[in-house]
Amino acid sequence: MKTIIHTAESRGHFNHGWLDTYHTFSFANYYDPARIHFGTLRVLNDDLIAAGEGFDLHPHDNMEIITIPLYGDLEHKDSMGNHGIIHSGEIQVMSAGTGVFHSEFNSNHDKETQLLQIWVFPNKKNVTPRYDQISLSEMAKPNELYQILSPYPDDPGVWIHQQAWFHLGDLASGWTGIYSLKGQGSGVYLFVIEGSVIIAGEPLQRRDGIGISETNSVEITATSQTKLLIMEIPM
Template sequence: MEKIIHRADSRGYANHDWLKSHHSFSFANYYDPNRIHFGALRVLNDDFIKGGMGFGAHPHDNMEIVSIILDGGMEHRDNTGRQAVIRRNDVQVMSAGTGIMHSEFNASKTEDANMLQIWVFPKERNVTPRYDQRTFDPTARENALQVVISPDAADDALHLNQDAWFSLGKFDAGQQIDISSKVPGIGSYLFLISGEIKVADEILHTRDAIGLSDYNKITVDILKPAEFLLIDIPMLN
C-alpha cells in the first residue's frame, strides 16, 4: 500500500476578500511539484464565497468538473442558456469537453456559501459538453457511504467522462467502515469534511485528506462524529 497525507494547514490558500479558497493541489498561484494531482484527480478546492459574489463567466475545456455544496447555494449559468441553483445535498457534474463558458455566483446576497470544486482529467477528450445535477437524500449517508457519482449504470448516481466514484458519508463516533479498491489501477482519496478518523495508522482531523493506492481493503475508524468525501479514481500511468 502507498499513501499520501495532505494536512488541512498544508494546503495552498488564496484570500481575495470575496473568496477564500484552500487548494489541495497546485492551482492558480499555488504551486507544489509534489502536489500536482492524485491520479486523474487534478483539483480539489475548498471555496468560501461571500454573499452576492462569485466567479464571472469563464471558459473550460477537456476537464470533468464536480461541484458539491457544503453550505448555502450557488447559481450556475452557462452559454447554452442553462440556469440552476446548487444547494447543500446537491451535486453538479460538468463535462467541459470541446469547450463551455459558465459563471457561478452565491445565490444569497447576504449569506456566505461553501463549496468543493473538483476537477478530474477526462477519459475521452473533445466530447460534447454536458451538465447534470441531482439532489441526494442526506439520510442515505448516515453511517453509510452514499455513492453520488459512478460509472456503473446500476448505481443511482451521476456519472463523469471517467471511471470514477464519488461517495459521501456521515458517521457517528465508534463506527467502523471498510473501503476497498474498486478495480486494479484505482486509488482512493479521502477528504475529511469534518470530524476525526483513523485510517492507515493516521489520525485525520477536519479538512485533512489521505490518498491510498496499491491496496485491497482498509478500515476507517470514526473517532469523533465525521463527514467525508471518498473519491475512487484511476491512478494513470
Template sequence: METILHKAATRGHFDHGWLQTYHTFSFANYYDPARVNFGALRVLNDDVVAPGTGFGMHPHRDMEIVTVPLHGTLEHEDSMGHASAIRPGEIQVMTAGTGIHHSEYAEKGDTPAELLQIWVIPDRRNLSPRYENAAVAGLVRRGEICTVVSPYPGDGHGLWIHQQAWFSLAEMDRDTRTVYTMKSGDSYGVYAFLIEGEANIAGTDLSHRDGLGISGTDSFEIYAVGDARILLIEVPEVE
C-alpha cells in the same frame, strides 16, 4: 499500502476578499510539484464565496468538474443555456469537453456559499459538453459508504462522469467503523477528504479538511473518532 497525507494547513490559500480559497493540489497561483494530482484527480478546491459575489463567466475544456455544495446556495449559468441553483444535499457535474463557459455566484443575502470544486481528468478528450445536477442526499445512509458519482449512467448511484472514478460520501457517528473496498482492480487509489469531524483512515489520523491519498491496497478501514463526514474519490492512474 501507501499513503500520502495532506494536512489542511499545508494547502495553498488565497484571500481575495470576496473569496477564501484553499487548494489541495496545484491550481492558479499555487504550485507545488509534489502536489499536482492524485491519479486522475487534478483539483480539489475548498471555497467560501461571499453573498452576492462569485466567479464571472469563464471557460473550461477537457475536464470533468464536480461541485459539492456544503453550505448556502450557489447559482450556476453556462453557455449551454442552463441556469440553476445548487444547495447542500445536491451535486453538480459538468463535462467541459470541447469547451464550455460558466459562472457561479453565491446567492444574495447573509449566507456565503461554501463548496468543494473537484476536477477529474476525463478518459478521453474533445467530449461533448454536458451539465447535470441532482439531489443525492437520499442516497446517503448514515454509517455506510454511499456512492454519489460513478462512471455509469443510470446505475442508481446518482450522477456520472466520463472516467472510471467513483465519488462516495460517508457520514459516520462517533466510535463507529467501516471498510472501503476498491470498486475497480485497475484503480490508482482513493483520495479521502475529511469534510467535517475526526477520523482514522487507513491508520492515519485526520481532522477537519485534511486529505489522504491511499494506494496499493484492495481495502482500508475507516474509524470515526468523532462524528465525521468524509468524501472518498476513487480514481485511475493517468499517463
C-alpha cells in the same frame, strides 16, 4: 499500500476578500511540484464565497468538474443554456469536453456559500459538453458509505467520463468500516469534510486528506461525528 497525507494547514491558501479558498493541489497562484494531482484527481478546492459574489464567465475544456455545496447556494449559468441554483445537499457535474463557458455566484445576499470543487481528468477527449445536477437526500444514509458518482449513467448519483467512484459518509463517532476499491489499478483519496477519523492507521482531522494506492481496501474509523468524502480514481 502507499499513502500520502495532506494536512489542512499544508494546503495553498488565498483570501481574495470575496473568495477565501484552499487548494489541496496546485491551482492558480498556488504551485507545488509535488502536489500537481493524485492519479486523475487534478483539483480539490475548498471555497468560501462571500454573499452576492462569485466567478464571472470563464472557459473550461476536457475536464470533468464536480461541485458539492456544503452550505449555502450557488447560482450556475453556462453556454449550454443551463441556469439554476445548486443547493447544499446536491451535487453538480459538468463535462467540459470540447469547451464550455460558465459562471458561478453565491445567490444569497445575506450569507456565505461554502463548496468543494473537484476536477478529474476524463478518459476521453473532446466529448460533447454535458451538465447534470441531483439531490443527494434520497441516497444519503447515516453510517453508510453511499455512492454519489460513478462512470455509469444508470448507477446511483451523477456520472462522469472516467472510471471513478465517489462516496460520502455521515458517520457517528466509533463507526468502523472498510471501503473496497472497485477499479483495477485505482487509488483512493479521502477528504475529511468535518470531524476526525483514523484511515489506514493514520489519524486525520477536519479538512485533512489522504491519498492511498496499491491496495484493494481501506479501513476507516470515525473518532468523532464525521462527514467524509471518498474519491476513487485511476492512478
